[in-house]
Amino acid sequence: MSPPTIHTQDLTKVYTVSEREAGMRAAVQSLVRRRTEEVRAVDGISFDLAPGEIVGFLGPNGAGKTTTLKMLSGLLHPTAGTLSVLGHVPWKREKDFLRQITLVMGQRNQLVWDIPAADSFELNRAIYRIPTADYKRTLDGLTELLDLGPLLRKPVRNLSLGERMKCEIAAALLHRPQVVFLDEPTIGLDVTMQRRIRTFFAEYNQRFGATLLLTSHYMNDVEALCRRVIVIHEGRLLFDGDLSSLVQRFTSHKTIVVQLETCPDELQGYGEVVSCEDGLVTLRVPKAETPRVTARLLADLPVIDLTVEDPPIEEVIERVFASSFPDAVGPKRPSASLRTGASPEPPGADAPEGTA
Amino acid sequence: MMALADLYRAEFRTSLATMFQYRASLVIWLISQVLDPVIYLIVWSTVAEASGGRVGDYTTGDFAAYFIVLMVVNHLTYTWIMWEYEYRVREGTLSAALLHPVHPIHADIAENLSSKAVSTPGILLAALILSLIFHPTLHFVGWAVAAFLPAVSLAFLLRFFVEWTLAQCAFWTTRVSALNQMYFVAILFLSGQVAPLTLFPPAVQTVAALLPFRWMISFPVELLLGNLTPQEALTGFAAQAAWIAVSLVLLRIVWRAGVRVYSAVGG
Numbered sequence: 001m002s003p004p005t006i007h008t009q010d011l012t013k014v015y016t017v018s019e020r021e022a023g024m025r026a027a028v029q030s031l032v033r034r035r036t037e038e039v040r041a042v043d044g045i046s047f048d049l050a051p052g053e054i055v056g057f058l059g060p061n062g063a064g065k066t067t068t069l070k071m072l073s074g075l076l077h078p079t080a081g082t083l084s085v086l087g088h089v090p091w092k093r094e095k096d097f098l099r100q101i102t103l104v105m106g107q108r109n110q111l112v113w114d115i116p117a118a119d120s121f122e123l124n125r126a127i128y129r130i131p132t133a134d135y136k137r138t139l140d141g142l143t144e145l146l147d148l149g150p151l152l153r154k155p156v157r158n159l160s161l162g163e164r165m166k167c168e169i170a171a172a173l174l175h176r177p178q179v180v181f182l183d184e185p186t187i188g189l190d191v192t193m194q195r196r197i198r199t200f201f202a203e204y205n206q207r208f209g210a211t212l213l214l215t216s217h218y219m220n221d222v223e224a225l226c227r228r229v230i231v232i233h234e235g236r237l238l239f240d241g242d243l244s245s246l247v248q249r250f251t252s253h254k255t256i257v258v259q260l261e262t263c264p265d266e267l268q269g270y271g272e273v274v275s276c277e278d279g280l281v282t283l284r285v286p287k288a289e290t291p292r293v294t295a296r297l298l299a300d301l302p303v304i305d306l307t308v309e310d311p312p313i314e315e316v317i318e319r320v321f322a323s324s325f326p327d328a329v330g331p332k333r334p335s336a337s338l339r340t341g342a343s344p345e346p347p348g349a350d351a352p353e354g355t356a
Numbered sequence: 357m358m359a360l361a362d363l364y365r366a367e368f369r370t371s372l373a374t375m376f377q378y379r380a381s382l383v384i385w386l387i388s389q390v391l392d393p394v395i396y397l398i399v400w401s402t403v404a405e406a407s408g409g410r411v412g413d414y415t416t417g418d419f420a421a422y423f424i425v426l427m428v429v430n431h432l433t434y435t436w437i438m439w440e441y442e443y444r445v446r447e448g449t450l451s452a453a454l455l456h457p458v459h460p461i462h463a464d465i466a467e468n469l470s471s472k473a474v475s476t477p478g479i480l481l482a483a484l485i486l487s488l489i490f491h492p493t494l495h496f497v498g499w500a501v502a503a504f505l506p507a508v509s510l511a512f513l514l515r516f517f518v519e520w521t522l523a524q525c526a527f528w529t530t531r532v533s534a535l536n537q538m539y540f541v542a543i544l545f546l547s548g549q550v551a552p553l554t555l556f557p558p559a560v561q562t563v564a565a566l567l568p569f570r571w572m573i574s575f576p577v578e579l580l581l582g583n584l585t586p587q588e589a590l591t592g593f594a595a596q597a598a599w600i601a602v603s604l605v606l607l608r609i610v611w612r613a614g615v616r617v618y619s620a621v622g623g
Binding site: 091123125128 | 359363369373374377378452454456458620
C-alpha cells in the first residue's frame, strides 16, 4: 500500500487569546496585567488520506476545519501532534512542498482585482515556474472544463461572483497540485454553478489522481464528491468513514410521505405528523417501524402515492452535532471498521478514550 | 536566475497593468512628492535672503539645487511598504503570498520598481519646471555624476530593506502607526530632508553618519551636486554596503520570527 498523502496524529492547535471586560477600568487593568485564555481550536485529531482520495471535512462553524486546513497547507504551526503532507512538514513551507499543494478559499481571492484573470494566471506561471508548454496545456484544459473562454480578458472586478470563483479555481490549479485543500469553494454560488464546480473537481481528481480535502456547508457538494467524510466538532474528531454509514448511524427515523385525498384526523397512530397540506402527509417514523407503518398506511388509507426517504443529509449532520459527544458516538477516534483508506486500528482501539 | 528574471518580468507586467488603472492616484501621489521639498526650498530660500543671501555654505541657488535633487532621490528611493503591511497582516492577504514558493519580497521590489518606472518621468518634468522657477546653482563633476547612479541604486536597496524589515513589526502589533511615525521623524531629520546635514551641529552630523538614514537620501544628493571629495564618496559607498549587509541579516531574522508569530496566531 502506498504511504498516505496526508498523515496527522493527535494534531492540536491552541490559540492564546487575550480577553478583558468592557469598560474603562478593565482597559486600564489590562495595561498592567493581561488576562489570556487558551482556546483549543483543534484538539488531538488523527486521520490519514490515501493518494487520490476525495474526503469531505465537516463540522459546524468554529469546529476547527479552517484551522486544520491551514495547518495542512503550512500557514499555521501546530501546537502539538505530528503532521505530514506528501512527506513534507507543512509549516516549514519548503518550496518543493508549496509547488505541489493549493488552498482554495471561497471567501478569499488571490486574483489581482484590477487586471484580467489571464494576467494573474501568467503571474502564477512565473511564481510556480511552470514550463510554458505545460502551462499552455493546463490552461487550455482548465479553460475548457470551466468554460473560461469569454472571462479571461475581462478585469476581475467586472466578473460575477461565480465567474470570479471559476477563475480563482483555475489560478489555484495551474501548477497542477497533487493535494488540493478546498475551504467552502462553492460559498455564495447558485445551484447551477455549484454543480459545475463539483463536476469540475471530480474530473480534476480523476484526471490527475489528486487528493482533495473539502469543507463545505452545502451537503450536495459532499454527497456528490465524497465517499468518505471526516466530522469534527469543537476541535475533536467525531466520525471518520463512509458517508452512507454516517447516515445509517445517525438516523433513527425515516420520513414517509403519503399523498391522500384529504388530511385525515386519525394519523397520529402511524407516527409523528410533521406536516399535512392538501392531503400530502409527511410522517416521521422510527427506522425499525418503517415497514410495518408503511404496510398499515397502504392497508388502511386510500393512498395515491407513497415514498420512504432518509432524512436529508443536512438533518443528519445537525443530529451528529446536536447529540452529546463523545459518549453517544463512542470514541473520539473512530472504530477500525469505519475508516477507509487508513491504517487499521488495533483491536480495542474503539474503546472510549479521554473525556469530552 | 532565469526563473527569477521571469518572475520579475511577470510581476512588472502585473503591477504596471494595475497602476494604469489608477492614474489619478498616481498623479496625486506625485504632487505630494513634489510639494514637500518645494516647501522646504521656499522656507530656506527665504531664510537665506533674510540673512544676507546665504545660510552656512548655502546660497539660495544652492538650496534650490539641493532640494530639487533631493526630491528626485527621495522619489527614487521611496517605499510605502510600512503602510501596507499592517493591512496585509490584519486582512490575512499575506496568507496567499505565504503559500507561494517564492519569497514575497520579490513581488514588493518589482511593484516598487515598476511604479517608479511610470512616475519618474513625471518627477523629472517637475524637477525641470522647478529649475526654471528657482534657478538652482549646479556645478556637476564628471566622476561624481557617473557615481550617482550606483549610489542611488544602493540607497534604494538600503531604504527598501530597512523599511521592509520595519514593516514586519505588523506581525507583533496591530498598532504600527506609532512606530512608523517615529521612523519618519528620524528619517526626515537625519537623511537631510528638512535641511542639508552640513547645516546641523557637528554632533548631529556625527550621529547622522553613523545611522543608515543619511546613506538612503542625502549621500546621493551631495554626490550629484559635487559637494563630496572622492574620499568621502568612497566612504559613502562603504557605509551603504555595510548597512545593506546589516539590514539583510536583520531582514532575514525578523521575517522568520514574524512568520513564526503569524503562523502561531493564524491569518
